[in-house]
Amino acid sequence: xxxxxxxxxxxxxxxxxxxxxxxxxxxxxxxxxxxxxxxxxxxxxxxxxxxxxxxxxxxxxxxxxxxxxxxxxxxxxxxxxxxxxxxxxxxxxxxxxxxxxxxxxxxxxxxxxxxxxxxxxxxxxxxxxxxxxxxxxxxxxxxxxxxxxxxxxxxxxxxxxxxxxxxxxxxxxxxxxxxxxxxxxxxxxxxxxxxxxxxxxxxxxxxxxxxxxxxx
Numbered sequence: 001x002x003x004x005x006x007x008x009x010x011x012x013x014x015x016x017x018x019x020x021x022x023x024x025x026x027x028x029x030x031x032x033x034x035x036x037x038x039x040x041x042x043x044x045x046x047x048x049x050x051x052x053x054x055x056x057x058x059x060x061x062x063x064x065x066x067x068x069x070x071x072x073x074x075x076x077x078x079x080x081x082x083x084x085x086x087x088x089x090x091x092x093x094x095x096x097x098x099x100x101x102x103x104x105x106x107x108x109x110x111x112x113x114x115x116x117x118x119x120x121x122x123x124x125x126x127x128x129x130x131x132x133x134x135x136x137x138x139x140x141x142x143x144x145x146x147x148x149x150x151x152x153x154x155x156x157x158x159x160x161x162x163x164x165x166x167x168x169x170x171x172x173x174x175x176x177x178x179x180x181x182x183x184x185x186x187x188x189x190x191x192x193x194x195x196x197x198x199x200x201x202x203x204x205x206x207x208x209x210x211x212x213x214x215x216x
Contacts, residue, residue, distance in 0.1 A: 003046075003050070005046075005047050005050040005051035005052075006047075008043045008044070008046040008047035008050065009043070009044075009047045011043045012040050012043035012044045012047065015036055015039055015040050015043065016040055018036075034079075034083065037075060037078060037079070038075075038079055038083050038086075038087050040075060041072060041075035041076060041079065041087070042087050042088075044068070044071065044072045044075065045072050045135060045136075045139055046135070048068060048069060048072060048139060048142060049135060049138040049139050049142060053142070053145075059150070059153040062146060062149045062150045062153060063150070065146050066146045066147065066150060069139075069142070069143050069146060072139065073124055073125070073143075076120060076124050076127075076128070077119065077120050077121055077122065077124040078119050078120075079119065079120060080115075080116060080117050080118060080119055080120070081111055081114050081115075081116045081120060081127070082116040082117055084120065084127075084131075085111070085116075088131070088133045088135060088136055089133065090104050090107045090108070090131070090132055090133060091103070091104065091107075091132040091133050091134060092104060093132060096132075102130060102131075102132045103132055104132060106130065106132070107130065107131055107132045110127075110130045110131070114127075128140055
């Protein structure tokens with residue numbers, strides 16, 4: 001059953017309100033404070049990765065999205081790897097060496113080199129990057145997209161463009177004209193390439209047995 005993103009946000013807000021009120025009155029034991037914090041982090045993360053991806057029309061919208069994502073990162077940084085492991089289990093994928101990617105084994109190896117009972121701290125991004133979990137990977141993708149959007153608003157190249165430049169690769173930007181036609185712009189030469197989209201009455205289906213595809 002698919003849960004509405006708004007329900008995750010409401011759960012996080014409810015826990016936050018109860019936490020602040022109870023903490024001010026001294027009604028919450030120290031052990032419960034950590035438990036509530038991890039739950040808030042979980043609900044905020046689920047909200048971030050399940051809500052529709054924003055268009056980021058204005059810089060203010062980008063700033064608001066990035067502020068929310070930073071809040072999630074702050075909660076993660078205060079958690080210990082042991083707490084993190086309990087909330088976000090390692091993905092049961094064991095063929096990372098075959099595909100040159102992280103998997104269950106590489107994550108366990110990373111965890112063996114850290115103090116499981118100390119807060120993750122300022123190395124939180126590095127920790128998440130080496131951690132194999134679908135929700136965490138989706139969060140990182142959205143975080144990087146938001147940072148890239150902010151860089152664009154500030155007149156800087158996106159993270160992908162910066163990396164491509166370092167590798168000597170050519171990059172293009174996608175634009176849409178007033179009549180709805182899309183085109184790619186080579187900002188170095190000024191040349192444009194029209195983007196040909198598949199007619200709406202056609203759809204791509206997968207073939208059987210070999211993963212081949214064909215258009216109907």
